[in-house]
Amino acid sequence: QKEVEQNSGPLSVPEGAIASLNCTYSDRGSQSFFWYRQYSGKSPELIMFIYSNGDKEDGRFTAQLNKASQYVSLLIRDSQPSDSATYLCAVKGSYDKVIFGPGTSLSVIP
């Protein structure tokens, strides 16, 4: 069974701090990795995607991928209260199917 694991949290950080979210996956054939943000009662919103080992930065967000360790992370710099949400890690393998992790709940305290 191909799985995606995340710490469920909640993760609490003060406003302005760096929030670090982690994800591991079991399928070594995975090719594409995504971070979605989901506010309560809303649909997942794509915030980052990464395909190659290393770091990818977009504004306050940095995604990091280490395929050897089967590990993906998301760093949020200068965290804002509006970043409070559940962050979903999602992984696509060789088939056209994306597996989601259970999500990490982030709370940014003003």
Place this chain on the structure above:
Amino acid sequence: EPEVTQTPSHQVTQMGQEVILRCVPISNHLYFYWYRQILGQKVEFLVSFYNNEISEKSEIFDDQFSVERPDGSNFTLKIRSTKLEDSAMYFCASRKSTGQATEQYFGPGTRLTVT
């Protein structure tokens, strides 16, 4: 900015009834998906669809489920005989192209309540 749209936003139905959930993917997207999320649980893949065929489906997507692209814009999910455990949010998603650009964009969802 183009968006995936879904109707209705909320559907209430009785157990055993058929429901059809509708989606309009982003217009130049070629790949279409349905996911569901039971309250408090993770997002689960149901089915992927390309070139008028199912390309991948999960164990959840049994004979009670079907998908269709009846015209050039709509993409539907039909549940033939709903069960209580089908109550969930159903999300449609679409993506543009082949190769590495595999990011999917989600619609707002349809909340299905089976009573």
